[in-house]
Amino acid sequence: MNNVIACRSVTSTLVRTKTSNVLAVLCGICIPFLAAGCGQTPAASFRLNLVESSKQRLTSSQEQQVATILTALFGTPDEPLAPPEIGLDGAKLKLAAGPVRSDIVGRKNGLYREHCAHCHGVTGDGMGPTAAFLNPYPRDYRPGVFKFKSTERADKPTHDDLVMVLRNGLAGSSMPSFALLSDAKIEALAEYVKYLSIRGEVELALMRAYFELDDEDQGVLPQSREFLFEEIIDPVSEMWAVADDAVIDVPDMPSGLDMVASIAKGKELFYGNKANCVKCHGVSGLGDGQANDYDDWNKVVFQAHKTVEGAAEQAGKASTWEMSAEERDEYRGELAWLDRFETVLDGNALRPRTIRPRNLRQGVYRGGMRPLDLYYRIHAGINGAPMPAAKGTVPPEEIWDIVNYIRSLPYDFNGTLGADRPMVARDRM
């Protein structure tokens, strides 16, 4: 049985690597295992971000360079490294990384692969084996964008934000609570998520840096420490370093607040042109206002599909007999790129889905149901999602009014509160 599974995973690696010379190296490693009857699974490896490399039209030798730099800086899934400048805790990473195993009685390593990788993938690309069956899709950490946090929209989450998501899960999604794990294990996993994010962001920055090279660089990135740190790594790690001190300052809900008046004010703001909640969350609050938008992760794939379709249409119109030899070579290069990009999208990206604004009548909120959680969401917006920040436009006391109105929405509210008039939960919609 084990052999069958091992064989299958080797074959799927082979299929996937067809698209890339970088990963083709792996095939060399896989084939001996096939010959040996799949007695052992190959060491886990990080997958290259092939959607981005195709988008940036990187050559296979450029992809190889990115992979080499990433391995030098961050190691492998079994042996993670992190440049000390980034400030990640190596001991925590070790506990989370690698295959599931035990070296000391009572201590288990490989927590990420035990608990997370089947959805989020070994690489943290949100494409583990179960990902395609989940809605919403599991988070792809590589762009370094997180939704549910206590910091301003564009800022990174704090360590505690990540811990909270691990502990509580995300209501209404497939992310479960890991509250049964010890504090040490949750700490280790939060650290490992940061590691995968930073690694993914560095990968994106490296791939985008080719575009800025001068002709004399001949398509090769400088490998100097200066370039790698100042241009690529520091901008990423600085954002993470400041996050813990960047928690939004939330003023208390005004004391002695007239709740009925606050809810009425919140309702006015919800429908009004300043906060404009109604545009996406709908007149009924059922989340049926704006239904054809994408979140940032899905938008990347959606736009890549559009690019490929547009380019294919153009290529179809071209007539090769009118071309000079040079133009024909260029045209063939374009077709080869198109063909590869299509294959990459088939094998390395999930089918893009539109995002649904939250149905506010259900009382289920991904990032937590405390008034404070709702305050953060409205103040900062939701990074990666279309939800904009009300900060600067809607003053804090009015944000509290909207919070109070939102919290009244799952109930039939007739305008009066009191012990004899309990709010009644609506039927689920």
Add this chain to the structure above:
Amino acid sequence: MVRSNISTVINRSLVPVVNIVFLGLLLVAVTGQSQAAEWASLKGRFVFDGEPPAPVEITADKDVEVCGKHKLVNEELVVSDDKGIANVVLFVRSKGVTVHPDLEDGSKSDPLVLDNKDCRFQPHVGFVQTGQTLTIKNSDPVGHNSNIATMKNSPSNSLVPSNGSSDVTFSRDEAIPASVTCNIHPWMKAYLVIRPNPYGVVTAADGSFEIENLPVGEELEFQLWHEKGGYLDEFTLGGKKTSAKRGRIDFTVEEGGTDLGDIVVDGKVFN
């Protein structure tokens, strides 16, 4: 094994590279400043060769009572009656460019105003220098939001209520123009070109442009970009077929200014 080799390469190459870069910067600083005592402008006009396609109308399906009143069209390619190409971006790419002392500090320049007006962004393409303020305004009676998808700067997405405004500044330059969208009105789109120096311009409705106060006699690398045409790599300049790999081309501004005349771009580029 492989890993340790690479990290040695990274460490070893540190010292010479720093020295070379530092020396290079010094040289640029010293020679550059003594050279460019004079400043002049570069101008020209982008012209569409062929029959421009008719503008495609957009049906406003959000806030119809307001946005439906305006005749909205797709602004990816805007060509004037005399075939001038609007919204072409031209900027100096050379890192060592000598910058006019009055223009060095972007924060001292007037803000670039991006208005949400008549349910479209105005201007459609804007140029900002790092440090310069971008003021996002809303002159419409309906609320908007401005979702700025920068790669190196923190992306932002703020609500901009009717008659409201919000300010943004960028600390890092962006190699690729950043898109600005409104999630409430999905047809709205604009682009921002964010550069580390003041030398950039977006062509006017008639296709003309002028970059002022460029250092005279300095060979500078420019880059040309258009939303639909991408990096313009083939055009006719001064009657001669010219190619500019990835839209990069060198110009030197002469004393009294340089007029490039018509830069004619084959309409097929915009298909």
